[in-house]
Amino acid sequence: MIDAALELSRDRGLDGWTIRDLAQALRVWPNTIAYHVGDREAILDAVVERVVAMMPNPPADLGWQDWFRAFLFPGRDIVGRYVGVARRLCRDGAAVPSAFPIMDRGIGLLAAAGFGDRAPLAYATLLNSAMLLVALDDDRALAGHGRADAATALRYATAPPGAGEGWATMQPWLRAWDADPDASRAALYRYTIECLLAGLEADLRAGAGQAGGADPG
Structure with a gap:
């Protein structure tokens, strides 16, 4: 789910998609996302976590x-x-x-x-x-x-x-x-x-x- 949210954020920006958009990309019901990951804030935190993890630590x-x-x-x-x-x-x-x-x-x-x-x-x-x-x-x-x-x-x-x-x-x-x-x-x-x-x-x-x-x- 976070991979899909990361891709949506790259294409549309962090605030350019909804839970419904994410559910459509995953072909699941929105409630499924809430059950497995949490609300949109939790997903955004996870996206930020992924992006920061891409940054170098020289x-x-x-x-x-x-x-x-x-x-x-x-x-x-x-x-x-x-x-x-x-x-x-x-x-x-x-x-x-x-x-x-x-x-x-x-x-x-x-x-x-x-x-x-x-x-x-x-x-x-x-x-x-x-x-x-x-x-x-x-x-x-x-x-x-x-x-x-x-x-x-x-x-x-x-x-x-x-x-x-x-x-x-x-x-x-x-x-x-x-x-x-x-x-x-x-x-x-x-x-x-x-x-x-x-x-x-x-x-x-x-x-x-x-x-x-x-x-x-």
Whole structure:
């Protein structure tokens, strides 16, 4: 049953099918699903569990930054194939069994790197930011936008009232987005993750510097 729900979620999105649709795909009565699996929420939890289980859990011998790159970069493509999963992860947290080994390793690497009791905060910052970007892409797809969002902005023949240098600087980026939105969204995702990693590295160094400069007396 979960295999069928996973396939429906890939084709229609997590919120794009009903128990009746699932029953029809399985050629059973809806009550049969409730009896064997539970209500729709239980099935959605199981779908999220399956999707998270597809995400990589890179080896622990990577440095913490490379570990998160190896986890989050392919993770975007995996979660992005199932519209709605990213938003559910943002809303509920990764409270599914398949997430725990990933969480343990990621937080463990951050703690070992020197984040200490801030390791869970650093982990949540990276995961939430990544999943929010995927959820935003999902929302664009569901709203029927995508190419249209950047194209709409480009319809201005001249700068709108109040626009200045920032508007002119933005135009080439918008045109590139409009020409290849998928590549542009992927680039934005990677840039965001790299900036977060750099910011966390700076935070780590600042904390180490403060600790090293503390008055021993």
